Amino acid sequence: MTSGATISDPKLLDEYNPFLSMAKGFDQAADILGLDEGLREVLRQPERELKVSLPILMDDGSVKVFTGYRVQHNFLRGPCKGGIRFSPDVNLDEVRALSAWMTWKCSVVNLPFGGAKGGVICDPRELSEGELERLTRRYTVAIMDILGPDRDVPAPDMNTGEQTMAWIMDTYSMHVRRTTTGIVTGKPLAIGGSRGRREATGRGVMIAANQALQLKGWRPEDTRVVVQGAGNVGGIGALLMHREGYRVVSISDMYGAIHSERGLDMPAVMAWLRDHGRLEGFPDAESVTHKEQLELDCDLMVPAATENQITSLNADKVKAKLIVEGANGPTTAVASAALHDRGVMIVPDILANAGGVTVSYFEWVQDRMGYFWTEEIVNSRLEQIMVDAFDEVAAVAEQHDVSLRTAAYILSIDRVASVYRLRGVFA
Numbered sequence: 001m002t003s004g005a006t007i008s009d010p011k012l013l014d015e016y017n018p019f020l021s022m023a024k025g026f027d028q029a030a031d032i033l034g035l036d037e038g039l040r041e042v043l044r045q046p047e048r049e050l051k052v053s054l055p056i057l058m059d060d061g062s063v064k065v066f067t068g069y070r071v072q073h074n075f076l077r078g079p080c081k082g083g084i085r086f087s088p089d090v091n092l093d094e095v096r097a098l099s100a101w102m103t104w105k106c107s108v109v110n111l112p113f114g115g116a117k118g119g120v121i122c123d124p125r126e127l128s129e130g131e132l133e134r135l136t137r138r139y140t141v142a143i144m145d146i147l148g149p150d151r152d153v154p155a156p157d158m159n160t161g162e163q164t165m166a167w168i169m170d171t172y173s174m175h176v177r178r179t180t181t182g183i184v185t186g187k188p189l190a191i192g193g194s195r196g197r198r199e200a201t202g203r204g205v206m207i208a209a210n211q212a213l214q215l216k217g218w219r220p221e222d223t224r225v226v227v228q229g230a231g232n233v234g235g236i237g238a239l240l241m242h243r244e245g246y247r248v249v250s251i252s253d254m255y256g257a258i259h260s261e262r263g264l265d266m267p268a269v270m271a272w273l274r275d276h277g278r279l280e281g282f283p284d285a286e287s288v289t290h291k292e293q294l295e296l297d298c299d300l301m302v303p304a305a306t307e308n309q310i311t312s313l314n315a316d317k318v319k320a321k322l323i324v325e326g327a328n329g330p331t332t333a334v335a336s337a338a339l340h341d342r343g344v345m346i347v348p349d350i351l352a353n354a355g356g357v358t359v360s361y362f363e364w365v366q367d368r369m370g371y372f373w374t375e376e377i378v379n380s381r382l383e384q385i386m387v388d389a390f391d392e393v394a395a396v397a398e399q400h401d402v403s404l405r406t407a408a409y410i411l412s413i414d415r416v417a418s419v420y421r422l423r424g425v426f427a
């Protein structure tokens with residue numbers, strides 16, 4: 001926990017529990033919607049949870065058994081969609097919370113998908129390429145009864161990427177006896193990936209920031225931005241924001257943060273990161289700690305690294321007046337409420353980082369059509385969807401006088417609930 005927190009206090013354990021945090025957001029929105037108890041009960045629980053044991057032949061000849069999960073929260077609006085993460089911290093509570101988040105995320109940007117999430121408890125740094133491939137393939141086989149382009153379509157998440165998706169696609173295709181590119185998204189371009197997918201989440205973050213700036217009446221040139229995380233979301237988001245005229249004054253990676261009040265030359269920063277493997281040492285900036293970075297004087301903060309970074313322990317020290325959540329769950333519910341009370345606008349994760357799943361949707365559509373779009377088309381359709389979703393969420397926030405987070409939940413829960421009412425309870 002880089003914000004300096006230790007989770008020994010039971011109150012913090014609750015605050016950091018992603019499932020409780022999600023349930024809080026859900027309940028608040030359900031109260032405002034006047035959702036009846038039965039429907040609440042239905043939407044609060046995942047529809048299906050699968051736990052699998054994965055015996056893997058290790059390189060040294062031994063057999064090790066790993067545990068994996070796939071949780072399908074809801075498939076009322078279409079096939080389930082959601083990433084697969086490989087991490088020692090994977091647990092069922094987390095996978096459940098993330099699967100529900102995916103339902104609300106797909107709904108807020110109005111994609112015809114439900115939500116799912118998967119995970120395997122493992123430390124990929126300790127596994128060879130061959131072991132990782134065997135683990136991925138075995139996991140795919142173990143969950144493939146509930147997968148399918150019309151049922152559940154995985155994507156990359158923490159510690160999984162294009163190669164993992166290629167292995168999943170191949171394993172699934174071998175079993176169904178035909179190449180089925182639409183079984184996963186986030187694939188390499190050569191096997192049915194989409195142009196613009198790699199940049200999509202960062203681009204979506206930038207579009208969300210642009211929309212928030214319009215609400216605030218700010219200009220990018222006057223907006224000092226602190227970005228936590230320099231990966232797919234934070235690094236690309238910062239680069240695109242820099243290109244758009246924003247003044248990115250700080251960015252961090254897992255080792256620390258760099259800061260320059262004049263503004264960082266983001267293309268040079270990303271080139272440095274590529275060449276050196278870490279931000280530290282970048283010549284035109286001072287080093288700051290993770291904790292100091294979150295307390296820097298700035299206008300906009302983009303937490304785009306991991307969850308539980310802005311918490312009850314540091315929310316009062318955050319100086320940004322606008323937060324655009326690139327990561328999933330970077331602000332705890334307690335911190336979010338405190339910041340809202342202080343007038344800080346938060347563009348919530350389910351809206352701000354939905355660019356990734358939106359272009360995943362485009363990838364799935366292109367795979368099904370067997371016809372691939374140009375990057376310009378992908379980017380302009382992404383922009384349209386993000387702008388429309390942002391405007392809808394902002395309108396709901398104004399109508400109910402609530403935060404953008406609560407508004408995003410209201411909009412997405414209402415959409416899922418109305419489909420439920422139309423389809424009825426299957427008996």
Ligand code: NAD
Binds near residue numbers: 159231234252253354
């Ligand atoms: P990534 O692995 O590409 O990058 C993560 C970055 O954060 C790296 O630069 C890493 O060094 C840095 N980092 C890790 N821990 C840190 C810490 N404690 N403090 C500061 N920096 C730290 O991951 P990503 O794909 O960019 O994902 C980041 C977040 O965004 C995750 O919460 C992920 O679930 C979420 N997200 C990603 C996507 C996507 O399309 N990649 C879509 C939606 C949400």
